[in-house]
Amino acid sequence: MDSFAINVFVHVADTRSFVGAGRAVGVSASGIGKSITRLEQTLGVRLFHRSTRSVTLTAEGEMFLERARRIREEFDAAQAELSQTTRVPTGRLRIGLPMISEPFLLTLAAFQKRYPEVELDLDFDNRHVDVIDEGYDAVIRSGSIDDSRLTSRTLGTFQMWLVGAPEYFARRGTPRHPSELLEHDCIQFRMPNTGRLQTWQLRREADEPALNLSRRIICNTNEARRCFALEGVGIAYMSDHTVQDALETGALVRVLDQYTFEQNTFRLLWPSGKHMTPKLRAFIDFVSEHVPLRREDRY
Incomplete structure (x- = not known):
């Protein structure tokens, strides 16, 4: 027995009509009839006398109606009470992120301070997890989206740069053309999800x-x-947000800027059609607003 069945029963009792009850709850008359039949089977009694011209309560229906009204009122009160509490984001959020600290860690720390009642369960993993089957509330990923079951929001863009330490270039020289990289030590990155080396x-x-x-x-x-x-040790091919602070202090410098062009996008993904809880809504809005990425491509 569920709240919908109780609600249908009360509407039929009040209107004495399956059609009238259907209009009230947005269900066809046949749907109302099936709901009443299932309720009668659950209770083991007949609640209405039915004829082609009228629907009237049985003695058992009259007896049940008083309690059904109280049940419905209690359910409405409980729902209203819960809606008040859920306006404050609370509870556990399981979030998947790539295996990088920036630009996300400081934003997540700020979110935790802003919403201390939310428990963040963070999973750092570069593999493309199945958001729905693995039970994530949301994930942050770069690249294209190929899952129609997910809704996305663009967080911002980043660019790949070639960087190295000033001492390295003082020792080995600064490349002026990509072909000169063949004479340099390169720090390669193995993609955790494919095992292949990242292409520069x-x-x-x-x-x-x-x-x-x-x-x-x-x-x-x-x-x-x-x-x-x-x-x-050598030259690395890295995203701008992971080396920005080192570039600002001069600990790293960029080379071959005129030859680097790769850009990518970080997106926040969550299951489409999933009830948007206050905690998830707060997380989506906060991260979208505060993550320090270029935002010209946001929508």
């Missing part, structure tokens, strides 16, 4: 061959390749 997308002429770059170091986290670049 650099402008080249149509007849220029792809570069077979050195593999001085191969790693699969942004923190590792950033550390190696800072220590002067």
Whole structure:
């Protein structure tokens, strides 16, 4: 027995009509009849006398009506009470993120301070998780979206740069053309979801061959390749937001800017059609507003 069945019963009792009750709750007369039949089967009694001209309560129906009204009133009161409490975001949110600290950690810390009643369960993983089947409330991912079951919001864009430490370039020289990278030590990144090395997308002429770059170091986290670049081990191909602070202090410098062009987008994804709880709504709005990414492509 559910609240809908109780509500239908009370409407039929008040209107003495399946058609009238259907108009009140937005269901066909046949749907109302089926709901009443299921309720009678659950209770084990007949609630209405039915004829082609009228619908009247049985003695058992009269007895049940008083309690049904109280049940409906209690349910309405409980629903109103809960709606008041759910206006304040509370509860657990399971969020999937890529394995990078910036630009998200400071934003997540600020969210936690703003909404202390929300419990953040953060899963850092570069693989493309199944948001719905694995029970995530939302995930942050870069690249294209190929799952029609998900709703998305663009957080911002980022660009890939070639960077290295000043001491490295003082020791090895600064490349002026991508072909000169063949003479340099390169810090390569292995994509955790495919196992392949990330491609350094650099402008080249149509007849220029792809570069077979050195593999001085191969790693699969942004923190590792950033550390190696800072220590002067070699040149790294990294997203702007992961090295911005180091560039501002001069710990890293950019090279071959005229040859780098790759851009990508971070998006926040969550299950389409899922009831938007206050905690999820607060998270989506807060992260969209505060994450420090370029926002010209947001919608």
